[in-house]
Amino acid sequence: MAFSLKIKSNVIHILFFLGLTFISCHPHKNSETTSNENHSCSLTDSLLGKDFLEKNFMDAIKLIKPSAKKSSSKTGMVFIKGGKFQMGGDFPKENNEMPETALPQGDEFPKHLVQVDDFYMDEHEVTIGQYMEFINATNYKTVAEYDINWEELKKQLPEGTPKPSDEQLKAGALVFHLVDDKVDKNNLSNWWVFTQGAFWKNPDGNTVSINEIKNLPVTQVSWYDAMAYAKWMGKRLPTEAEYEYAMRGGRNGTMYPWGNETVDSGNWKGNFLQGDFPYTNTALDGFENIAPVKSFPPNDYGLYDISGNVWEWTNDWYSPYYYNELKNASKITYNPQGPEESIEINNPNATNKVVRGGSFLCHDNWCSGYRNSRRMRLSPDTGMQHIGFRLVKDE
Numbered sequence: 423m424a425f426s427l428k429i430k431s432n433v434i435h436i437l438f439f440l441g442l443t444f445i446s447c448h449p450h451k452n453s454e455t456t457s458n459e460n461h462s463c464s465l466t467d468s469l470l471g472k473d474f475l476e477k478n479f480m481d482a483i484k485l486i487k488p489s490a491k492k493s494s495s496k497t498g499m500v501f502i503k504g505g506k507f508q509m510g511g512d513f514p515k516e517n518n519e520m521p522e523t524a525l526p527q528g529d530e531f532p533k534h535l536v537q538v539d540d541f542y543m544d545e546h547e548v549t550i551g552q553y554m555e556f557i558n559a560t561n562y563k564t565v566a567e568y569d570i571n572w573e574e575l576k577k578q579l580p581e582g583t584p585k586p587s588d589e590q591l592k593a594g595a596l597v598f599h600l601v602d603d604k605v606d607k608n609n610l611s612n613w614w615v616f617t618q619g620a621f622w623k624n625p626d627g628n629t630v631s632i633n634e635i636k637n638l639p640v641t642q643v644s645w646y647d648a649m650a651y652a653k654w655m656g657k658r659l660p661t662e663a664e665y666e667y668a669m670r671g672g673r674n675g676t677m678y679p680w681g682n683e684t685v686d687s688g689n690w691k692g693n694f695l696q697g698d699f700p701y702t703n704t705a706l707d708g709f710e711n712i713a714p715v716k717s718f719p720p721n722d723y724g725l726y727d728i729s730g731n732v733w734e735w736t737n738d739w740y741s742p743y744y745y746n747e748l749k750n751a752s753k754i755t756y757n758p759q760g761p762e763e764s765i766e767i768n769n770p771n772a773t774n775k776v777v778r779g780g781s782f783l784c785h786d787n788w789c790s791g792y793r794n795s796r797r798m799r800l801s802p803d804t805g806m807q808h809i810g811f812r813l814v815k816d817e
């Protein structure tokens with residue numbers, strides 16, 4: 423009895439550290455742009471090791487041969503006519519009642535003129551069923567299926583932390599759980615739980631049958647895993663600019679893809695969270711968790727869940743200074759590809775890719791990720807339960 427209790431306490435101890443090492447959260451003021459508080463939460467560097475990922479995953483991606491059938495097809499894609507737009511934060515006409523978290527954040531400014539070329543975009547998020555076809559064809563192994571590398575984890579833990587058993591270092595991914603209302607809202611590791619055995623085929627760790635989840639967007643996929651699928655499909659991840667342009671659906675200057683009506687007014691506009699994040703979820707929109715793709719109306723370009731359901735990877739590195747650099751460099755930027763390297767004000771060692779569009783966990787009192795210009799970021803080696811992707815293709 424005593425022995426099993428000790429094991430259990432060790433497991434909790436290690437999983438607690440895993441939570442902490444995965445997630446770092448910094449509420450801070452970004453004085454360079456606006457006074458809005460930019461609640462920055464990001465996942466830290468890999469538990470597999472950056473070198474391992476760069477080498478093994480980029481090598482694995484290089485070896486993937488595009489599927490002749492898939493890469494010659496534009497089935498399920500929407501043509502998006504290129505054009506100019508003002509990229510960046512829009513304030514609603516009446517914003518007196520809105521919390522600061524519902525408004526544009528510092529890194530969404532300055533607005534700057536961008537032009538993107540024509541492209542095709544997947545009409546919905548890549549589904550688990552679609553991702554399964556890729557895995558079956560290539561035997562690709564996603565990041566979340568690798569056991570944790572103790573040598574890497576050790577670097578991120580207090581010196582002298584004993585090595586956990588091999589069992590405790592088994593592969594897994596982060597799964598969301600609602601928490602008690604006494605829990606601190608500023609620490610994401612309170613509700614993101616490292617769950618062994620969670621990966622794209624078992625995204626919440628409790629999946630019984632893959633047939634039941636085939637039409638859900640694939641999640642628990644890292645940026646590398648999205649790149650691997652893109653290679654096979656003969657497509658690519660969108661740039662951040664392409665994503666925002668597509669999300670706006672031709673409506674320049676509005677806060678959301680549907681206009682300026684607040685998120686909970688009128689008909690349900692996408693899969694978001696109703697209630698009080700991260701404590702309650704009343705699921706008034708019909709979905710407490712992720713919804714099957716196309717459960718909500720598309721935007722004006724015919725793109726489903728471009729706002730909400732799951733966040734989506736883009737190809738761009740994240741930098742809070744990038745918009746300023748573009749604005750200072752020229753009156754208009756053609757097809758911006760993101761900064762040369764990732765910059766995080768509070769963590770010089772972090773490298774993050776931009777994710778866009780918000781998820782089923784977004785709420786005005788938290789991140790308002792369903793806004794056209796909202797930027798979030800994540801370490802490219804990390805999948806999560808609310809992060810997926812869709813792809814684009816040139817002519």
Ligand SMILES: [Ca+2]
Nearest residue numbers: 693694707709
């Ligand atoms: Ca919902």
Ligand SMILES: [Ca+2]
Nearest residue numbers: 727730732779
């Ligand atoms: Ca989405």
